[in-house]
Amino acid sequence: MVATVLIVDDSKLARIVVGKAIAALQPDWRRLEAGGADEALALFENEAIDLVILDFNMPGRDGLELAEELRGRFADLPIAVATANVQDEIIARARAANAAFIAKPVSEEGLRGFISGAALRLRSAGR
């Protein structure tokens, strides 16, 4: 099963790190990248995106706002917020948007739970 994952982060380095971790866990998955919220939303118009990993601290709309908007449109979309901002408030907001929280720096280990959970959900959704 090939899934499409969208990585949204204003930092190219962060996108590389997350991409590498996903490649190690799911080598077959297609990876898309966006440098900000607007670019991410534009990608949703043209692409079938199965799961999203968002940075929190970005210029313009932050990752939680984007997560909340996406949740409104896609009730079942697996979303993860990746940030080093490990404040209790941020984690609580991510939970409230039904998004997973991943502490930066992102490692294979840190992503594993979210990726395998998402894979399971996608499979059971019959894709």
Next chain:
Amino acid sequence: MTDTVDAAIRPENAGAAVDLDALRALAGPLFDALAGSGVAITVTDPRQHDDPIVFVNAAFEALTGYEAAEVMGRNCRFLQAEGVDPQAVAGLAGTLENAGSATVDLLNVRRDGTRFWNRLNVTTLKDAAGRPAFRFATQTDVSADYGDEDLGRELRSTRQRLAEAKERLRVAQTVAGAEGAWEWNIAQGRLVADARFAGLYGLDPIAAANGLPTSAFFDAVFAADRLRLKIAVAGALNGAEVFARDYRVLVDGELRWVSAKGRTYLDAQDRPVRFAGVLADITEQKRVEERLRIAQSAGGVGSFEYLSGFGTVEVSDTFCGLLGLQPATSLPVRTINAVVDPEDQPLIGGRESERLGPAFHEFRIQRADTGEARWLACRGEHQAAPSGGVSFIGVIYDVTATKRSEDRLRDLAAALEARVEVSNQERDRVWNLSRDLLSISGRDGAYRAVNPAWTALLGYEPVDLIGSVMGGLVHPDDREMAGELAAGLRTGEAVTDFDCRVLSKDGELHWINWTALPDGDFIYAVGRDITQRKLLEDQLRQSQKMEAVGQLTGGLAHDFNNMLTGMLGGMDMGRRRIAEGRIADAERFFEAATQSGQRAAALTHRLLAFSRRQSLDSRPLDVAALVASMEDLLRRTLGEQVRLETDVDADLWTAVADDNQLESAILNLAINARDAMPHGGRLTISARNVALSAARLAKSDRAEPGDYVEIGVADTGMGMSPDVLSKVFDPFFTTKPLGQGTGLGLSMIYGFVQQSRGHVEIESQEGAGAVIRLFLPRHRGEVADLVEETDDRAEGGAGETVLVVEDDPAVRLLVVQVLQELGYRAIETESGREAAPILQSARAIDLMITDVGLPGLNGRQLAEIARESRPDLPILFMTGYAEQAVDQSTFLAQGMEIITKPFAIDRFAKRISAILRRAEAEQA
């Protein structure tokens, strides 16, 4: 798990590889199948020494955590846990020997330290000759068979963790030497500590080794340090990696310093798991450090302020610290001088101290606390105090290091002489590494060599300096002094402790403290940068002053508030009575208000005396009469609970002292005595003649052997502890709660007696009352000198004209009112500008009364103007406080007098009539 066989069969050496081929040959294809299965397998070679392992499979690696490479060539016994049943092991060996195969359960340890029960099935494979060639063993974790119930497993696992913790502690200890070690398991909330830790904390070592609640970490900690330690531990428990704290533990009544250093270990999710560290006893180190900290830090400068005649010196904490005394704001002169080596000049009040100007001397001390010998330097200035007398303000600092560096310098000189013969590496290191400026010059003063510190501190390269003459870098202001010293050096005089400013290459000024020594053809010099210290000296003095002001204000405010309450309340009540028409009744309230006012006046008088801004009016004094006159006042002050007794010798000598001061001293002592007898008692005031010997006056600074009048104030109160007793003469020392009394009483008395060239003794025991004896010198002149102001009543005026100059409207109103009531005519002016034209006019004026501190022209200047046109005009100055007025002989010209505010109307009236009468008599 397809590639595990290959992964594991990676023998380390060729010999082993051969063995494996032989093994395959013996065991057939079954071997590879077994090796690839999930069963843990080892193969050993009994033909080799100690039956080493020659093969393990991946399942073995998974079971034990060891990699193949780690176990190859080792005997299997390394797997056995501590305390494995030796009989089981011996049984296995025996069975193998006989039957060639055996099954046994052994307690084994994994690589990560966890234990498991290993069921071994060992089979011996024989070669063609029938000799054992390989031992083939399967291994299975059968721990579950042994853990009959969860409880047992839990117990074992706890024991196991405990053992691990102990092991880690043991390792920590070995690494750390003679230190105690602890391990705090954060999840379980248990603290395990070794015997040394337990010893330092006063814990039972067995209980500590077996684990205690974590609160044990704080139990022995000295209360004052506990919260700080808790904060630091809270940091560690929440993930702070670095933990380092010095704190005190109180064990068996003994306070010891310990130093704890630890680390928090996190799991993969960054959660803190355990907090472990080592603890060392640093009590001795702290003691030494504390001593050295004061003496060696750049800021180790103690400041002091001394007024000649006083028995005490105002000092800073560092001052006390340098002498090894407890911190205090004030110290008795004798306490300070007692620390100084008897052969050296005393710190305070040496014979040279009468000379004005800057003073410097070095002296040795024996620290009061440790007895350690140190060299101190004292630098200060003697100045004429505004009130007469001499003030000595200065600083002391430790120069032991400098003294030692002189020695070092001498050594250096000796080493340099031997330069040709021996290249002394040690000496070069001193030369190269010293932060002090070191130099060698010829007798002509020209630099021959300078050390690298010159470059580091001042920016000069040796090439900038070599050949130039010493002193060229000195700030112009200091050059004269430096030149004199340099000339001295050329003639063989050493320079010690000379401070001057030196310009660095980039133009900055550095204060350098110099020591220089001529020796043979050379001059050796050491300079230390003391710029920082110079800055601190100023800061310290300023902050110390602020401290004293703060302390004083609290007490004074209280006293003055009480007096103001008495005055305002009394006047208010008086006014009400008058409004009610009860005039007679009003009188006593006004009387009360007046008394409060007089007490306030007396307090300012005493304060001014204390600060030496008011001179003492020492004159022959009938102590017996004074005591008798005070009896009534004292009875009222003391209340009914305290019985007053007086015991005055009939033939009491006349003393020399200021009567007001003695009166207030007796009153003060009586009040102190009353406060020491809250449940009542007896107060005895005695007076008798005594002759004091030199021995008895050994501790006195001013008194000479001879005849004295002794005034004793004895109570039957609670007495004083030796601790309190040692401090009672310190200014601001008080046992009363904050804001109740200034704490100035006894120190003022002390000051007064000292100034009167008398002596004070205090004797007390806790619970057994106290007696304070004041000794005032006997008057040697004629008793006829005792002249009282003759007439009691002021004569009324006869229309004389008085010019009044006073800027305060209330005082002016009062003065004018009094004059008019007495029958004078008053001209009212509020400034010199207003008064001057009147003085220069032709109007008849019989007397001028003027305030001293006027805006614009002051009273004294106005008097000059008056005297130009009216050389005989009597002038009466009024003053609240004027420094120049204190020395009346220079301030007052002929026909001028002074009266200090506040004054009683009666006294004022008397002065006026006396002046006018005298003027009249002179003119007649």
Next chain:
Amino acid sequence: MSIQTIFLEELERDALTELVNIGVSRAASSLRKMVGEQVLLSVPSVEVVTRQGAATLIRERENGELVAVRQDFEGVFSGRALLIFPQANSMALVHAVTGGALSHGEAVDMEDEALAETGNVVLNSCLATMANMLQKPLQMSLPEVLRGDGASLFTLTDQHADGGVVLFLYINFAINDRDIRGYIAMLMDLPSLQALRSLIADFIERVAGDVG
């Protein structure tokens, strides 16, 4: 006597030092994961100094050009956090965090970007952990890379350019086996310091109760 005793009691200093210790330890752990090497920390230093004083503190230790990643934070207390290291270490750090993922050329192109992300992760870990300990949320700005000397790094905002005193927290770190060292610093002006004091008092109260 010194300026700092005026503003912070001994206990408050202790507590603040510990908070910084906790935050920075978390930051070091993040950095450790990014570079795959041990990160060594010093004991944190907490001082109340003038801004020039803060600059001098760093300058006395580092005389070359500095690079800093700066992140401002705002909340009950506000200020600026900085990850500072010598300019000479910059590329070594970029290589360390990008690992083998980039060629040298790519790494050079990405220098500022990589520094910003590193600073973002390190400073966010630190500040967020401190905010959690104090139980008050903080908003963090986007990271910004600065180059220059100490003085330019320590100016807070224009309205505070009065040369007044700041709370200056710093800790120095070194990365094992690589010649990389630097500082994590925090600056807070006085109004923030007052707010921080009351939070610290709460923290002390919690600690006095719950440890042991």
